[in-house]
Amino acid sequence: MSSGSEPRTPRTSFSIADILGPCMIPRRPSVSQPPESNQGPTSPLCALEELTSKTFRGLDGHTPQPSEGRAAPGALGSGRAGRRRRKSRTAFTAQQVLELERRFVFQKYLAPSERDGLAARLGLANAQVVTWFQNRRAKLKRDVEEMRADLASLRSLSPEAQCRLALPDGAPGLGPGPARPDSELHLSDEEIQVDD
Known part of the structure; x- marks a missing residue:
C-alpha cells in the first residue's frame, strides 16, 4: 500500500459510505470522454446510479462476488441471496377438478378435517386444496x-330492445311494431341465485 492512498475496506451495498461514497461503476470509455480516474461523486445521482447498478446486477446474469462488497450467499444465514423461485403451477387432472368442483358446489369453505380427507382422496397436498378453493371463490366473485x-x-335497455335480445330470430312478436306487454322481459335479482 502506498502512503498516499487510504486502505480500502469492504462495504455493504446499503451502507451510508457505499451510497454516498465515490462512484465505482466501471464505465466503458466513449470516444468523446477520457477514462475516468477514481474521483469523488459528482452528484447524488452518481451515488443513486451505483446503488441501483448493484441492486440490478443479478438481472443481467452477473452474480456479485464477495469481493464486490456483498456477503457471500449463505453468509447471512438465510440462503435467500438470490431471487426466490416460484413453485411450479399444479396441473390438476380432470378427475381432481371434477371432484373439487363437485365439492365446491355444496361447500365454499372446508373445515380442516374435510380438507385433509379431500386432499388424501385426491392425492393432493393440503396447501393445493386450500389454494384451489381460494382461487375458485375468487373466480366465483368475479x-x-x-x-x-x-x-x-x-335493465338500462328499453323493453323493446330487451324483447329483441330475449327472443330468437324469426320468433313471433318480433315485428317492427311495439312489443306486446306479455312478451316483455322482466328481470329480477331473484332470477340469479348466487351465494355471496
Missing part, C-alpha cells in the same frame, strides 16, 4: 360481479 354488471346494462 363471475357474480360480471353477471350483475350485465344485468344492470340489460
Whole structure:
C-alpha cells in the first residue's frame, strides 16, 4: 500500500459510505470522454446510479462476488441471496377438478378435517386444496360481479330492445311494431341465485 492512498475496506451495498461514497461503476470509455480516474461523486445521482447498478446486477446474469462488497450467499444465514423461485403451477387432472368442483358446489369453505380427507382422496397436498378453493371463490366473485354488471346494462335497455335480445330470430312478436306487454322481459335479482 502506498502512503498516499487510504486502505480500502469492504462495504455493504446499503451502507451510508457505499451510497454516498465515490462512484465505482466501471464505465466503458466513449470516444468523446477520457477514462475516468477514481474521483469523488459528482452528484447524488452518481451515488443513486451505483446503488441501483448493484441492486440490478443479478438481472443481467452477473452474480456479485464477495469481493464486490456483498456477503457471500449463505453468509447471512438465510440462503435467500438470490431471487426466490416460484413453485411450479399444479396441473390438476380432470378427475381432481371434477371432484373439487363437485365439492365446491355444496361447500365454499372446508373445515380442516374435510380438507385433509379431500386432499388424501385426491392425492393432493393440503396447501393445493386450500389454494384451489381460494382461487375458485375468487373466480366465483368475479363471475357474480360480471353477471350483475350485465344485468344492470340489460335493465338500462328499453323493453323493446330487451324483447329483441330475449327472443330468437324469426320468433313471433318480433315485428317492427311495439312489443306486446306479455312478451316483455322482466328481470329480477331473484332470477340469479348466487351465494355471496
